[in-house]
Amino acid sequence: METEKFEEQLIRMSKPGVTHLKHQDMLAEAIVKAKDKSVLSGWWLSIPLYIIAALLMKSFFMRSTTLVTNMHEFKGHDVYASLLFFVLMPVVFIVINYISIRKIYFLSGSPKTVRFLGSVWLQLLAIITSLFIIIIYSI
Amino acid sequence: MVTAACHYYFTVYYHYLLNLNTCIMSLPWFKRIGIFFVPAALMGWLILLASVAAAVYVFIAVDNLQHSVSDALMNFVFHLLIIGAVYSLIAFMTSRVPGR
Numbered sequence: 501m502e503t504e505k506f507e508e509q510l511i512r513m514s515k516p517g518v519t520h521l522k523h524q525d526m527l528a529e530a531i532v533k534a535k536d537k538s539v540l541s542g543w544w545l546s547i548p549l550y551i552i553a554a555l556l557m558k559s560f561f562m563r564s565t566t567l568v569t570n571m572h573e574f575k576g577h578d579v580y581a582s583l584l585f586f587v588l589m590p591v592v593f594i595v596i597n598y599i600s601i602r603k604i605y606f607l608s609g610s611p612k613t614v615r616f617l618g619s620v621w622l623q624l625l626a627i628i629t630s631l632f633i634i635i636i637y638s639i
Numbered sequence: 640m641v642t643a644a645c646h647y648y649f650t651v652y653y654h655y656l657l658n659l660n661t662c663i664m665s666l667p668w669f670k671r672i673g674i675f676f677v678p679a680a681l682m683g684w685l686i687l688l689a690s691v692a693a694a695v696y697v698f699i700a701v702d703n704l705q706h707s708v709s710d711a712l713m714n715f716v717f718h719l720l721i722i723g724a725v726y727s728l729i730a731f732m733t734s735r736v737p738g739r
Contacts, residue, residue: 533735535671536671536731536734537731539671539674539676539727539731540727540728540731542674543674543720543723543724543727543728544724544727544728546720546723546724547717547720547721547724550716550717550720551717554713554717
């Protein structure tokens with residue numbers, strides 16, 4: 501008798517309808533956060549890019565100099581500023597954007613498609629720009 | 640009697656200030672639209688106004704030092720980028736409610 505009741509109870513007990521998955525929220529939040537970080541990276545990386553553009557213009561108008569010599573001059577003149585803008589900041593933004601991409605990749609279920617690269621192209625652009633700045637500084 | 644009244648007044652005033660402070664300081668101060676962080680609270684607007692004031696001050700200072708328009712603009716843009724970067728950093732850090 502009790503067993504029948506228990507079976508009835510089990511039948512009545514249905515699995516609650518899960519309409520919204522938790523990890524969807526987490527993924528959406530991770531994407532928004534990653535975009536915020538890439539915008540922040542863009543603002544900060546625009547400073548060394550502007551300096552590179554200025555040095556490039558200087559080498560264009562002063563024929564006797566090149567971008568490399570101008571960069572060496574800049575490094576010697578502003579040691580700490582050059583280290584901050586051309587080494588420290590790009591490295592920090594590479595790490596931050598790499599962590600964001602990894603998080604999105606993990607939450608998306610480790611997809612192996614080109615569409616994933618399309619969804620994180622801003623972060624990839626920030627990493628490539630940071631690498632470009634470090635390379636320009638190190639030559 | 641006077642002491643009790645004073646105590647009551649200061650207690651009420653203290654709670655008023657505390658509530659006001661909590662209300663003003665509550666996050667988020669900014670929301671992101673595209674590549675810009677737009678103020679979403681009073682503190683955000685104050686920070687934006689401070690940034691604009693700093694930019695105007697820097698422009699006047701740079702303009703007084705330089706002799707040509709192009710020199711002034713080139714130097715001003717560099718300072719403007721730094722102000723924009725600092726503003727975006729503050730906005731990024733205050734555009735989210737902690738623990739969410």
